[in-house]
Amino acid sequence: MKKANLEKIKARLRSYSKEDIEFNEPHFSIKLDREKIDLKEVIKNVLKPDKLVFAGISKSKNPNYKYVFDLYFKLSKNRIFKIPVSMKSKSLYLITIFKITRRIQDEAIKYYQKAKYHQKS
Numbered sequence: 001m002k003k004a005n006l007e008k009i010k011a012r013l014r015s016y017s018k019e020d021i022e023f024n025e026p027h028f029s030i031k032l033d034r035e036k037i038d039l040k041e042v043i044k045n046v047l048k049p050d051k052l053v054f055a056g057i058s059k060s061k062n063p064n065y066k067y068v069f070d071l072y073f074k075l076s077k078n079r080i081f082k083i084p085v086s087m088k089s090k091s092l093y094l095i096t097i098f099k100i101t102r103r104i105q106d107e108a109i110k111y112y113q114k115a116k117y118h119q120k121s
Helices: 006-014 027-035 040-047 102-120
Strands: 019-021 052-059 065-074 079-088 091-094 098-101
Touching: 006 040, 006 052, 019 040, 027 098, 040 079, 040 091, 079 102
Parallel strands: 019 091
Antiparallel strands: 052 065, 065 079, 079 091, 079 098
């Protein structure tokens, strides 16, 4: 995954309307329910991406889309949404959603620091 240009991604997201959004159903709805995430909050953050803090880009496995963008929205000090999406000119396809809490972030940082340390040894 490569880092994507955040300002370009934000501008592109702002160009979409609610009607342009498609979901990977039923998977997306199941994830919303399981993670206790409000769909309105997701749509609001995607269409008004002021809280978008990072975007990564990789090749899509779906033949209908060229790329997948991993969008990271920082909603609060302890809460981040990761939303992988694919984009076309008039279609924004939301693949899935992950809620990342501060505890999980801290564990991931410790794991990667430990792995990095062991690679040097």
